[in-house]
Ligand SMILES: Nc1ncnc2c1ncn2[C@@H]1O[C@H](COP(=O)(O)OP(=O)(O)O)[C@@H](O)[C@H]1O
């Protein structure tokens with residue numbers, strides 16, 4: 208397999224970074240979760256962090272979110288150093304993190320509520336995003352009345368409604384069933400096209416990463432570091448239906464598996 | 473419970489115990505147990521007396537004030553203990569000691585500190601109720617899903633927002649359970665306070681009736697007290713059921 212074909216780096220079209228991480232290290236006591244990790248996240252793209260579980264993907268994402276402090280190194284969002292969570296970033300949680308005592312519309316407007324947006328205004332905005340993620344009619348339902356896939360749509364609508372430039376998604380589809388996940392992946396491609404946002408997407412699924420990403424950062428564990436960055440280029444325009452049959456898609460999946468297989472117990 | 477295929481309404485067993493009471497009373501086995509019918513007659517009589525109404529007022533006042541302080545101090549203390557390791561380590565041993573301590577033995581000390589009036593009775597009531605409220609609120613916060621806290625933080629929630637919009641609601645099922653048990657304990661507290669500190673309220677009535685061997689009156693007041701406590705406790709159990717839909721899925 209010719210590696211240079213799959214790793215097409217077109218230097219003059221790489222846009223300015225929305226997020227940069229510089230020499231991030233993170234220790235949990237004795238455990239060295241991340242060591243000297245530097246990555247650029249170009250604006251308007253979807254970048255996946257892919258790697259076996261325990262390799263520090265969640266840790267890196269939470270450091271970018273400002274939810275965790277790195278032991279050393281720094282994160283910049285739009286050139287400004289991150290010191291904590293901010294309105295320029297929104298998080299989509301692996302376990303949805305919905306308020307079980309609140310209706311869908313209250314959950315979706317929670318981010319806006321924290322930003323002090325008036326009730327009628329935030330509910331208007333929330334209602335719009337509820338429709339956009341395909342949950343129209345469920346505004347007054349409660350999370351326990353929804354399926355896993357629908358709950359994650361609520362989480363997604365909540366993150367979209369605050370209109371942050373950077374969306375941080377921690378294995379958002381890992382807790383939903385296979386069919387729902389495929390639908391989600393297609394919808395995500397649409398979002399990346401239509402919303403002018405930067406997506407940082409954590410996954411442990413090779414196929415998922417290759418399917419949705421503009422760039423894939425492959426992380427290897429103990430301590431976590433960037434092994435390589437893959438930029439699929441050929442099949443992006445071929446449409447959602449054809450990507451999974453594209454030879455380049457299949458090649459990249461194989462190539463990533465070849466890199467990762469030695470790290471899987 | 474079902475009997476011969478019929479579903480009996482809740483607490484039908486009380487009818488059996490009531491019948492038994494009536495039989496034992498009619499048999500005149502002991503002056504201590506007059507027939508239930510007589511007690512009920514006395515009850516209706518007693519309720520209309522000024523002495524009873526004064527006692528009810530004094531008791532309700534001490535009880536409501538005591539429970540109020542137990543709730544407004546207990547819930548935030550418990551939530552903060554659940555959130556903050558240091559505070560937890562500092563306070564938890566004391567909460568556990570007081571929860572299981574024979575608080576009645578402390579009442580004389582309270583009398584020395586706070587006098588023989590309403591204040592000491594209210595504080596006694598609070599002391600009976602507060603520990604379980606603290607402990608339950610703390611337990612409610614301890615089991616909170618960490619990612620809810622992170623979610624609130626990531627959307628820029630202030631500590632006050634997090635307290636009222638996340639911690640309080642997440643812990644609400646446990647908090648209500650704690651308040652329900654706390655209130656039952658507060659009934660004990662207020663009566664013990666009234667008996668030991670100054671003879672007022674229902675405590676005074678119990679004292680008066682038992683000293684004069686007015687067992688009908690004694691039981692009548694006890695029934696009123698039981699009914700009040702039971703009603704409040706059932707109301708809180710109802711509130712608990714209202715939030716149970718999310719208690720299992722937090
Ligand atoms: N709070 C924590 N305390 C101690 N160790 C942790 C903590 N969180 C994560 N780790 C460790 O750090 C490493 C990376 O974890 P994580 O970022 O969750 O990986 P991933 O998301 O890729 O599965 C793992 O070895 C994990 O055990």
Ligand SMILES: [Mg+2]
Nearest residue numbers: 264265266378
């Ligand atoms: Mg993870």
